[in-house]
Amino acid sequence: MKGVAMSTEETCPRVVGLSALIDGETEAGESQALDTHLAQCPVCRAALADLQQLRLRWAAWPDPGIEFDLAPQIDRLIRPAPGAAGHRPVRGARLPSPWRWVVIAPGGLAALGLGLWLGASLVPLAGPVRGAGATAAQMAAFSAAPPGSLCLGMGSCGRVGP
Amino acid sequence: MVGSSEEALDLTQEAFMRAWQALPQWQPDAKFGTWLFRIGSNAALDLLRRRRAVEFVPYDGTPDLPHAGAGPERQVELQQEVRLLERALARLSPEHRQILLLREVENLPYEEIAQVLSVGEGTVKSRLARARMALIEESRKGLP
Numbered sequence: 001m002k003g004v005a006m007s008t009e010e011t012c013p014r015v016v017g018l019s020a021l022i023d024g025e026t027e028a029g030e031s032q033a034l035d036t037h038l039a040q041c042p043v044c045r046a047a048l049a050d051l052q053q054l055r056l057r058w059a060a061w062p063d064p065g066i067e068f069d070l071a072p073q074i075d076r077l078i079r080p081a082p083g084a085a086g087h088r089p090v091r092g093a094r095l096p097s098p099w100r101w102v103v104i105a106p107g108g109l110a111a112l113g114l115g116l117w118l119g120a121s122l123v124p125l126a127g128p129v130r131g132a133g134a135t136a137a138q139m140a141a142f143s144a145a146p147p148g149s150l151c152l153g154m155g156s157c158g159r160v161g162p
Numbered sequence: 163m164v165g166s167s168e169e170a171l172d173l174t175q176e177a178f179m180r181a182w183q184a185l186p187q188w189q190p191d192a193k194f195g196t197w198l199f200r201i202g203s204n205a206a207l208d209l210l211r212r213r214r215a216v217e218f219v220p221y222d223g224t225p226d227l228p229h230a231g232a233g234p235e236r237q238v239e240l241q242q243e244v245r246l247l248e249r250a251l252a253r254l255s256p257e258h259r260q261i262l263l264l265r266e267v268e269n270l271p272y273e274e275i276a277q278v279l280s281v282g283e284g285t286v287k288s289r290l291a292r293a294r295m296a297l298i299e300e301s302r303k304g305l306p
Contacts, residue, residue, distance in 0.1 A: 019291035058266040
């Protein structure tokens with residue numbers, strides 16, 4: 001009979017049941033059966049009193065807590081030195097080498113393509129060189145005097161036109 | 163459990179380190195505290211086995227006075243009771259000491275004690291009862 005261990009053959013004191021009784025860990029029906037038995041068994045009553053007395057003595061047991069924060073010590077112990085075997089940096093984690101190239105290669109190609117496109121838009125790679133037919137107005141941008149500035153004297157202004 | 167506050171502190175550190183290393187094996191369906199108790203409990207038993215502790219070293223620290231609000235006479239009485247309990251506890255087997263501390267100091271229910279010790283609840287119930295009776299017996303021996 002599981003739980004309700006109250007057979008007539010059981011010897012007294014019934015310490016297993018009584019011990020569970022003071023813990024409130026008896027199973028269904030066991031507590032009631034024990035109460036009935038206790039009413040007529042002085043041996044079990046004495047054992048229950050001993051268990052209850054022991055419980056009271058445990059109440060005086062001091063708190064086993066420690067008076068300082070253990071966390072920094074444990075943190076230092078579980079965190080190996082950088083570069084040591086088993087070191088697992090949280091930040092700046094590097095991808096395994098095959099996967100690193102999967103990320104790096106498209107990025108490099110994209111950067112190269114963007115550079116070529118920008119360069120081509122500024123300096124056309126094909127077609128006639130425009131310099132030969134450039135007008136004086138177009139070349140004025142390269143004059144020593146910035147566009148719109150006052151010309152103080154002949155020496156300070158470039159000649160524009162023939 | 164091991165009878166020395168310094169060793170208990172070392173064991174606490176060791177338990178946390180073991181837990182850190184075993185963290186990938188922790189199953190989320192298991193209560194974390196219970197899992198940690200199991201690691202700590204095993205670490206304590208390992209230490210006792212290592213030093214072949216048949217003899218329990220009395221607690222070397224001076225425990226805080228229990229019930230600080232109690233009068234001086236009562237405090238002395240309580241301290242004496244704690245010392246008697248410690249001495250009696252020291253004469254028990256590590257298994258009995260372990261289960262008593264889990265129940266009486268850590269206040270764990272039978273279900274969690276069963277998980278910590280990897281035994282059935284029925285075993286917890288009977289082992290705890292035997293441990294209590296052994297402690298009562300040892301306490302009587304220590305009385306003047």
